[in-house]
Amino acid sequence: MNQPVEGFSKRSKEEKIKWLAEQYTPQPEQTISLLKQYWSSDAQLQQLHDEFIENTLTNFYLPLGVAPNFLINGNLYAIPMAIEESSVVAAASKAAKFWLERGGFHAQVLGTEKIGQVHFLFFGDPRELSEFIEEIRPILRSDAQALTRNMEKRGGGITRIELRDKTSDIKGYYQLHCTFETLDAMGANFINSCLEQFASTLLREAAIYPKFSSMDPPLEVLMSILSNYVPDCLVRAEVSCPVAELGEESGISGADFARRMVQAVAIADCEPHRAVTHNKGIMNGVDAVVLATGNDFRAVEAGVHAYAARSGRYRSLSQAEVRDGRFRFWMDIPLALGTVGGLTGLHPLVGLAHEILQKPSAGELMQIVAVAGLAQNFAALRSLVTVGIQKGHMKMHLLNILNQLSATQKEKENLIEHFKTNTVTHNAVVKALEDHRAQK
Numbered sequence: 001m002n003q004p005v006e007g008f009s010k011r012s013k014e015e016k017i018k019w020l021a022e023q024y025t026p027q028p029e030q031t032i033s034l035l036k037q038y039w040s041s042d043a044q045l046q047q048l049h050d051e052f053i054e055n056t057l058t059n060f061y062l063p064l065g066v067a068p069n070f071l072i073n074g075n076l077y078a079i080p081m082a083i084e085e086s087s088v089v090a091a092a093s094k095a096a097k098f099w100l101e102r103g104g105f106h107a108q109v110l111g112t113e114k115i116g117q118v119h120f121l122f123f124g125d126p127r128e129l130s131e132f133i134e135e136i137r138p139i140l141r142s143d144a145q146a147l148t149r150n151m152e153k154r155g156g157g158i159t160r161i162e163l164r165d166k167t168s169d170i171k172g173y174y175q176l177h178c179t180f181e182t183l184d185a186m187g188a189n190f191i192n193s194c195l196e197q198f199a200s201t202l203l204r205e206a207a208i209y210p211k212f213s214s215m216d217p218p219l220e221v222l223m224s225i226l227s228n229y230v231p232d233c234l235v236r237a238e239v240s241c242p243v244a245e246l247g248e249e250s251g252i253s254g255a256d257f258a259r260r261m262v263q264a265v266a267i268a269d270c271e272p273h274r275a276v277t278h279n280k281g282i283m284n285g286v287d288a289v290v291l292a293t294g295n296d297f298r299a300v301e302a303g304v305h306a307y308a309a310r311s312g313r314y315r316s317l318s319q320a321e322v323r324d325g326r327f328r329f330w331m332d333i334p335l336a337l338g339t340v341g342g343l344t345g346l347h348p349l350v351g352l353a354h355e356i357l358q359k360p361s362a363g364e365l366m367q368i369v370a371v372a373g374l375a376q377n378f379a380a381l382r383s384l385v386t387v388g389i390q391k392g393h394m395k396m397h398l399l400n401i402l403n404q405l406s407a408t409q410k411e412k413e414n415l416i417e418h419f420k421t422n423t424v425t426h427n428a429v430v431k432a433l434e435d436h437r438a439q440k
């Protein structure tokens with residue numbers, strides 16, 4: 001039986017690997033050499049990666065690809081994407097090319113408000129609490145000055161501090177609901193530091209406030225943390241063109257294609273099972289760029305899905321219409337992103353991704369990411385309402401299947417040729433490779 005381990009984080013990397021390999025894998029020597037195979041030969045680069053997290057053993061590679069030809073607000077971008085799913089970059093590139101010939105993508109930032117909350121318990125008179133918060137509001141701000149000074153110099157900082165009464169949900173539960181402008185930073189550390197300062201000011205001032213000082217129980221702060229639900233940190237991405245310019249799609253007229261696209265979006269809007277998959281397709285594009293640019297994809301995912309459910313039902317993020325002979329396809333999506341701080345200045349490939357994107361501001365990155373999501377959604381729906389998803393998906397997956405079957409380079413070339421005119425399925429590839437090997 002495996003035993004718990006003491007002081008693991010203090011062991012050297014070699015010791016950690018050896019312990020793990022011996023405790024949990026059947027062939028420790030192979031495990032050790034596999035893990036080491038992924039080390040960088042550049043010791044400094046490896047150390048940088050080792051120091052990102054605790055207990056680093058090795059690096060976990062994801063492909064970094066690029067989808068070129070994205071025309072966004074008149075500027076041409078090549079968008080870096082970090083993702084393992086075979087067809088995503090190809091689909092993005094295809095959608096980019098389609099819209100390049102039809103005026104490109106348009107995007108605009110609709111809001112940049114970030115949110116954080118101090119959650120606390122108070123069992124006294126709510127009106128007195130409200131008066132108290134009014135009185136200490138300037139102190140809350142001035143105590144946070146050391147933290148906010150630099151951000152304020154650049155035009156950002158704390159925008160509002162509101163008292164929210166949540167006692168109808170939980171007895172005695174109130175919040176300081178605070179909003180922030182964090183400019184080009186994602187702002188998590190800035191917001192959390194401000195909130196923790198608010199919490200200590202709140203406690204200190206409550207303890208000396210005459211009406212509360214002998215209150216039992218006293219005002220109690222539970223926690224202070226930013227919210228990843230940022231419905232007012234919002235960006236819109238859209239494409240549109242005359243229906244006549246959509247052209248024929250796999251034997252379907254432009255008008256029929258537009259009608260089927262609009263129907264497909266309407267289904268995702270009213271049917272949660274479909275909405276989740278529809279939005280997952282959007283996140284294929286969003287996450288890949290968020291990851292490549294060193295942003296927090298878990299924060300983005302959590303916020304986006306909460307936004308998709310803001311009406312009380314989980315719905316499509318994107319919308320489509322045909323009006324006055326024009327097809328329009330668009331999406332509003334909350335994205336709290338940063339182009340300074342965090343991994344952006346640390347991970348060399350993240351730095352390169354920002355360079356490729358022409359060193360965007362946070363607002364510009366929001367636009368690029370939203371466009372990548374919309375493009376992905378367009379590409380998926382375009383396949384779904386015409387030839388089906390598997391044709392393109394399996395074509396891109398062919399190499400993975402051939403690699404699983406240990407095909408040689410020559411065999412891969414022959415089979416790629418064969419599948420230019422045949423449908424790719426796992427069984428079909430197995431059979432074709434067997435036939436090919438038998439012929440030799």
Ligand code: MEV
Pocket residue numbers: 085277278279280281282284380381384389
């Ligand atoms: C696959 O990763 C994404 C799709 O399922 C999205 C969709 O169904 O719209 C193709």
